[in-house]
Amino acid sequence: MTKIDRYILILFLRTVLVCFCSIAGIFIVFHAFTSLDDLVHQARTDGGLVRVMIRFYGPYMLLLFDWTGAIIVLMSLLFTVGWLRRTGEMTATLSAGISHGRILRPMLVASFLIIAVQLVNREFLLPHYRDALAMKAKAMEQEPEQPILPCYDLTNQILIEGASLLAKSKRINYPSFRLDGDFAGYGDLITARTAQWTEATADHAEGYWVRGIKRPEQIDSLPSVGTQNRPVILTRHDHPWLQPNECFIATTIHSEFLQTDQSTSRMVSISELASRIKNPAVHSSMSVQVLLHERMVRPTLDYALVLLGLPIVVNRRGRNLFLMIAVAIGTVMFFFGIKTLSGAMGGSGYLLSPAMSAWVPLLILGPIAYVRLREVQNE
Structure with missing residues (x-):
């Protein structure tokens, strides 16, 4: 250098x-x-x-x-x-x-x-x-209490609701688990005082540790049940590590999925987004799939934006600085216009698939950015 x-x-x-x-x-x-x-x-x-x-x-x-x-x-x-x-x-x-x-x-x-x-x-x-x-x-x-967004576990056929959510503590206040699957003896509803999200251990899979159960009242005498040889509702009848009026509900519906503020999904890593989409218990919208592919191509697109501005910088006519900034703003608006339009089409399923909608801006702007870089190198 x-x-x-x-x-x-x-x-x-x-x-x-x-x-x-x-x-x-x-x-x-x-x-x-x-x-x-x-x-x-x-x-x-x-x-x-x-x-x-x-x-x-x-x-x-x-x-x-x-x-x-x-x-x-x-x-x-x-x-x-x-x-x-x-x-x-x-x-x-x-x-x-x-x-x-x-x-x-x-x-x-x-x-x-x-x-x-x-x-x-x-x-x-x-x-x-x-x-x-x-x-x-x-x-x-x-920590403030947040409204809870009901989420349906497609694998276990359980609708998870509640009065409020403590996002940082990963706890649901006054949870309600509506049972649509075949859980003999449990009725159609489990209600309790709290439900704490717990990671998987040697005793259980990931899910919610439910305390202060109000319904069904005889929860401690009911045997644990599951679907397809996989335990779903664990009770004190078969698992002595649970306390009276407690049960454990195994599910892959993380407490983050219950937040009404879904903008937090844009702050997760690519690996977390991918695992969320692969999760069979969660319905992933097309917009979430678009977001995953956008995150994958974003570094390349961001650098393409910088290269698109090179002709504004390298000019033989000695443009005024403020005119250059105005042209640059127009370039940025054009760049984000293509991204927004393509993302909207992919999120709604109109003409473009979620994957294609994220890659279209790069397919359009990438070659233009490369040509502009070559032109600058030769001047």
Whole structure:
């Protein structure tokens, strides 16, 4: 790496940082303006306002980076080249016989690395903070109760409902398990005080540990039942590790599926999305299948967006910086217009399958981005 490469790279990364901090600052100011009373109240018992704001807005910065990373990279590319033109450094460098492609190389490599960091953030960091991102400022002191979204277990033929859900604790308050399968002696309903999601152990599969059972009243005397040689409802009659008025219902319907705020499904990793779609007990909509394929192609599409902006940066007519930004905004709108239209068609099953709807934007924009990169390298 030459000195000019280091100079351009530092200038570009500094611009990326300034752009992200500006967007983050605007977001925090507007959001904190509506939640300041709750944050100040929490700060009195939790080590000060700065600590509370870092704990509350830290996950949001990760989400904001995921949302805006590619656009910030494109805009930073425009600002950096605009600055080099304004100071005459671009003209001097081109006069030395160095091509546009060679000048842009450190910024394109840095753009690729930023998008790679975006991918790591999306797959390994955001999934750990999805509960915090769904939490309001006033809910920081204690975990709030959320409305529950009824979900039907297709494998066991059980409808899971309840009065409320504690998402972080993975607990249902006053659950109701409506039994549509053949569970002799249990009737058509199991109601209780709480149901706690529990991972699989040596004693049982994954499912809900149901406590304080109100119906059926004779639950402790009923034998465990299942379907297709697989235990579904475990009782104290056969499993002494259960306490009186308790049972265990084996199901693959995770407590996350019961959240009414389905935006959290966009913050799970690709492996979690794939396992959700493969789960035979859960009905996966076409939009969820589209989301899985979109996540797979997104890094490549994000980099294609950066390459689509190269002709705006490399021009012989010396466009005004603000005109370049306007053209870049149009390019971004065109890019997201194709993505949105294709995703909507795949989610509704109109003309495109879920997989094809996610790959169509890349099939359209990928070759254009590659041609533009080759053109810049030759200028």
